[in-house]
Amino acid sequence: MTSSLRTDYTLIPNQRYRRSYRNSSKFSNTQDTDSSSQSTLGNFRTLPLEIFHIVLQYLPVKDISMLSMVSKTISNRLINYISTPTGNKRLLVQNFHNSELSVCRMGFSILEHYRCLGLLLKRCTFLLPTKERLKYIQKIFAEVSCFKLNGCMDPLHCSGLLCYGVFLQTLTAGWDELECHRVYNFLCDISNLSRRVQTVVSSKPGSARKLELRIRIFCRNVLLNHWIHKGDSAFWLSRILKPWPMVNQARLLYIIFGPACTLDGHVIWHKMIDGPTDETNLKGLADAIKLLYDIEAKEWTADDVISLVDELSVVPREWLLENSARLLILCGNNICFTFMASKAVNGRAIELARLVVFLALVCEKDLYCMDWAVKMMQKVCKVFSSPGERNNFLQSVENTFAQIIMDALQSVISGVHEEEDSSFLNLFHLVNAQANFHKEILYLTMDNSL
Template identity: 55%
Template sequence: MTSTVSTSFTLIPNQKYRRSSRRSKPFCNTVDTDSESLSTLGNFKALPLEIFQMVLKYLSGSARKLELRIRLFCRSVLLNHWIHRSDSAFWLTRILKPWPMVNQARLLYIIFGPVSSLNGHVVWQKMTEGPTDETSLKGLADAIKLLYDTEAKEWTADDVISLVDELSGNENPLYFTIKVVPREWLMENNARLLILSGNNICFTFMASKAVNGRAVELAKLVVFLALVCEKDLYCMDWAVKMMQKVCKVFSTPGERNNFLQSVENAFAHMIMDMLQSVMSGDRDEEDSSFLNLFHLVNAQANFHKEILYLTMRSTST
């Protein structure tokens, strides 16, 4: 079940500093890699359905060449050359809809997930081994937004949120379990994907958890949204406003207060866990444990600063 609460505030979190502008056509973020791989595998105009069936029966990553064939065919033949988003949405729907949800999620990752710069193969471990960057997630986020748009009429909001949830489950306190691969996504990567997917999808995803009694899990997600805002230089007031919107979904003041307490508990537990990791002396060459703690403490400070600003503005009016 999803909520219909309005999300009329900023479309995406504003960044603190202007980045270099990048223009790209939909689904063309790996054109060079795709072109090189096409020259290797041959320029084909059709792909047997059996190839899809074979790949979806295998464990993810165990049929890399076949995965690459599916990726290249879908992107180069069916998706990349359209000018209008409605055409891309139509063909992406034709690719995904015949399959069960778990296979839809796998296909989405095969077609739009990150690939190796060496051979173009889909990198399934990219989301599990450590925090990833926006570039690795942009293709997935753009595809999710395309399906969520009204142009893709065969997809309801619940369909898209279920698809995102299939990519990222929620069993481990520090991880979202990705059901289409045998390992877990870092929750930070899931939060980054939600931010890149835009306000409406991010809010609907969070509201769905709120109305389904998953407040503790939702609280951890809020912390990671704040952490990503801190790391990626997004304005922290976006995370606070998103939490404020989600609070309106809870049906009683008690549920809302329990959720807010869970957010504070999540901040405290994560800081203690990271501090313990730093004090244990288990450091790598990049000293990532200390850097993660540094970013999280700053994220907590800036998150609460924005809450104070919001509170003071409301009391002065």
């Protein structure tokens, strides 16, 4: 619609059209010869290009980054320098396989070097569209095999993807979500990430161990580990998980954050099935779940996260309830209550009763306050729609305690025990868990009646 009013001021173009005016620069190696370009070089205009490049050899990357902001002409010269074999060799430090992160020539760590390099390329390519920036950077990094998902022969002991992740975090810091979507799609294209994820989530767990390891390292070191704000971490984790159905999301979450062997890095698929595990094997999964449940994770509802937790507890087969209970405790009060309330609402009182018993067992074993488990059960009781349902649930809790203790006692009586056998210790913890659980209920009852 055309307005009939005349305006005597200059209209500011809508921001979404701004990129159409950017100079794509083509990254040519031609020298700046026109007078306007020469005037912006300052004292550097008296130096031949070769001498200018020699000067750059002695400057820290951080100082070169500051220099790139002097003028567009200087920035273009720096872009050309980075593309030369000399500049490429100077800037792309590739000492990735030391036992400790190596120290660069200028005296700081290789991670800090790539953080400064990210800032340099962020400033040099500032006027370019996102697509052109990414193409240019990929052209520079194309020959570095350790920056590729499947490029390094020893990814477990290589800091290449870690450096690449630090570089990308610095480059993309402050970019809007649309541009970050483009970055993720670009990374998927050059690494074939989607096809490789499809392979591991549709194969038998552990049948592609090397590929599982590479996907784990790539996702953590490049996309997830370097962000300060939860919203950024949730965004990138969502990019990894959201394209897949829930069952594949759970499998992928386990590949990235589940327990892994300290010797070869391979995912330990049977860890949650064979026996009780400790917090160290569950903390990564719990932190990821909390990240998705956080209010800053805009793409996830509470129901989505609870469904993911439910699906995760059967990867690759149904977990021991003790491990599921320990995961819920690590996820925090809100997620634990929401998960339990979901079972109460959906008529799964017997499953809920068993979960309460194992929450009490974990509190006993891991030295958490038992009153937490009692108060969580009390809170869940309020979810039931009728006193009858609530009473049936409480009866199920008592029956479950009795049944599990009897099973443990039977195992102690009938089993042939070796030195490392844990049957008796498990029975000991169960009896103490029941006693302490009921003690807290008595305290709560007495306090309310007085």
